[in-house]
Amino acid sequence: MRIDVLTLFPEMFASPLSFSIVKRAQEQGLVEIALTNIRDFSIGDYRKVDDKPYGGGPGMVMMPGPVFDCHEHVTSLAPTKGRTILLSPQGTPLTQAKAAELSNEDRLILIAGRYEGFDERIRIGLGAEQLSIGDYVLNGGELAALVVIDAVVRLLPDALGDDDSAKDDSFSDGLLEYPQYTRPEVFRDMKVPDILLSGDHGKIAQWRRDQALQRTRQHRPDLLDDSDTPQ
Numbered sequence: 001m002r003i004d005v006l007t008l009f010p011e012m013f014a015s016p017l018s019f020s021i022v023k024r025a026q027e028q029g030l031v032e033i034a035l036t037n038i039r040d041f042s043i044g045d046y047r048k049v050d051d052k053p054y055g056g057g058p059g060m061v062m063m064p065g066p067v068f069d070c071h072e073h074v075t076s077l078a079p080t081k082g083r084t085i086l087l088s089p090q091g092t093p094l095t096q097a098k099a100a101e102l103s104n105e106d107r108l109i110l111i112a113g114r115y116e117g118f119d120e121r122i123r124i125g126l127g128a129e130q131l132s133i134g135d136y137v138l139n140g141g142e143l144a145a146l147v148v149i150d151a152v153v154r155l156l157p158d159a160l161g162d163d164d165s166a167k168d169d170s171f172s173d174g175l176l177e178y179p180q181y182t183r184p185e186v187f188r189d190m191k192v193p194d195i196l197l198s199g200d201h202g203k204i205a206q207w208r209r210d211q212a213l214q215r216t217r218q219h220r221p222d223l224l225d226d227s228d229t230p231q
Contacts, residue, residue: 086122
């Protein structure tokens, strides 16, 4: 997979992309991540990329010209056109299912905005979809792009070392993950549940399913449907 990021602040990505699973995935050739500065495609001595909104209002809006030119340049760098995504609070929510869907793409082009947002012609002209990481507003799309990268890259084959590792993650089957325990067996008078020490894999699997349902019902009942409700 190739992931291109169009941003005004490529330096924000250096450290997060240099650790753990994302770093290993790049070293193993599972993913190539390229950063391109939108400001490099601005016009004029001041490298202007934003302007006041038509109709008035506070703040500034990202101009279409530099973004279009940057996108066209980046698109030409690889034979696959790619799937263009604007990081925006107006977008479709990022879910585990959406991350899995995106992990099947050969190429993603993520555009991280700043200021009051994008000129609407950027979305229309580039045929871009919008993606949101939550119902809140950030100073820019860089952190959102990093969240998307992290969620997607860990789902690439061999990225986690064990492809079964992601199967029990929260939301993978529509539920929150069951409680996990490791050594020691007793810690500050808190004991590992006996069932996990029984060696009975069938009963352990059922316990984990029950716990996942219970935890989801308690913390995220909106994730449950009628089929998950105990009779």
